[in-house]
Ligand SMILES: Cc1ncc(C[n+]2csc(CCOP(=O)(O)OP(=O)(O)O)c2C)c(N)n1
């Protein structure tokens with residue numbers, strides 16, 4: 001069999017459904033082998049976007065998402081997407097081409113050492129030097145991509161190896177179960193928990209697994225311990241839960257941090273320091289129990305005293321079995337904080353001013369989207385508003401990146417979400433900066449006949465950096481730009497463009513777009529003038545009084 005045919009067979013055996021990317025001449029054998037396969041090729045207009053899409057497939061399904069590029073420039077375009085998957089814990093495999101390795105064809109033309117380039121960005125990166133190795137390389141790459149903590153892997157298939165013949169056979173996936181936490185470490189955690197006065201539960205990205213949601217819900221139901229989440233832990237439990245204190249969108253000085261300051265023990269389920277910290281550990285008596293698939297990386301802001309390492313769902317189940325609601329526990333202050341948070345989140349929710357205020361925009365989107373509707377965010381200052389103010393009802397319904405926190409992933413991740421969940425409503429929310437980093441993928445969305453809504457928050461600036469600039473006491477300088485006419489831009493792709501002129505019109509427009517076919521782009525003027533006042537000053541002052 002031709003090596004490239006065997007490669008496709010190996011991917012089919014792994015139940016890969018899609019390959020996103022842009023082939024080059026070095027991938028032509030591979031492409032030809034893909035022709036009769038049940039794996040769908042999804043051409044994109046930039047390799048970075050293909051990588052974001054593949055990573056999102058991994059994030060949503062737990063199964064490796066795959067992307068393809070040529071050598072050199074195609075492969076270097078994967079760099080940001082590799083980091084996105086690696087830091088974000090998303091299983092993703094990149095396949096790149098290479099010139100022949102057995103004989104030189106064009107000197108060093110286009111040749112970059114991609115395998116080494118990928119080293120700091122992946123869990124595994126290998127050049128395939130013989131067709132016979134393909135089954136083991138593919139199996140190993142996928143095994144590692146999906147093993148906790150999931151991440152990026154890379155295989156390079158040189159064009160002469162792709163064309164070789166091989167009689168190697170595919171390798172079966174092994175039967176394997178994740179190891180579970182040792183009983184003694186559970187007992188240690190239980191002891192701390194029973195002795196604590198004000199224990200609080202933190203839910204992070206690693207808890208975003210089906211079984212963990214279920215176990216956590218039972219644990220919270222039994223113990224009544226209030227919880228808060230990181231940005232990437234949003235939706236693991238329905239945020240309408242009566243014990244939900246919301247999301248630590250900022251690292252300090254928000255209302256939720258008053259509860260954290262009051263806590264003497266935090267049970268951290270699934271947060272690791274790669275995600276922006278939901279709070280800072282420092283001096284003081286706060287104890288932290290780290291519950292994760294892997295041990296804690298120690299950091300100046302994170303140094304847990306006890307670790308429970310093993311399958312998270314099982315650890316929570318074991319904790320549930322052994323923990324009794326204790327008479328020491330006092331959650332009164334947490335309940336008080338929750339009341340204040342809930343009240344505060346309503347502020348600005350119906351602000352009629354236009355350009356629209358972020359608080360209103362977030363509430364309007366929540367009101368229009370169904371329970372399982374998905375919001376796929378790019379990176380900008382609005383991400384903080386969504387993390388704080390948007391209530392997620394189900395897991396993976398707010399896709400945001402708080403690990404690499406790259407711009408440009410909003411639209412690609414929405415496209416991948418719609419592919420995985422064709423019957424759900426999917427909205428991509430991007431800044432005018434981030435949208436323009438991968439706006440060419442509108443063509444991909446149109447070509448795939450997706451029903452998708454893209455909201456561009458137009459402030460004609462890199463608003464997030466303006467907000468930080470103000471926070472640092474610097475003058476407003478160097479962050480403004482112009483924009484294309486986004487309505488015409490949408491139309492030039494065959495999408496429909498909308499430009500609401502009032503806050504009220506926005507929510508009507510959104511509703512109409514969500515209920516009609518095709519790709520819709522909403523050019524929404526946004527007013528960020530109060531970001532500095534509210535997020536940098538008012539929250540700190542008002543939360544102090546709670
Ligand atoms: C690829 C990339 N480049 C730069 C940054 C730094 N950065 C973070 S947010 C931001 C501005 C985002 O502007 P925009 O997309 O318009 O969103 P806004 O905050 O204005 O709503 C920048 C430059 C980043 N996170 N990722």
Ligand SMILES: [Mg+2]
Pocket residue numbers: 380431432433457458459460461462463464
């Ligand atoms: Mg902007």
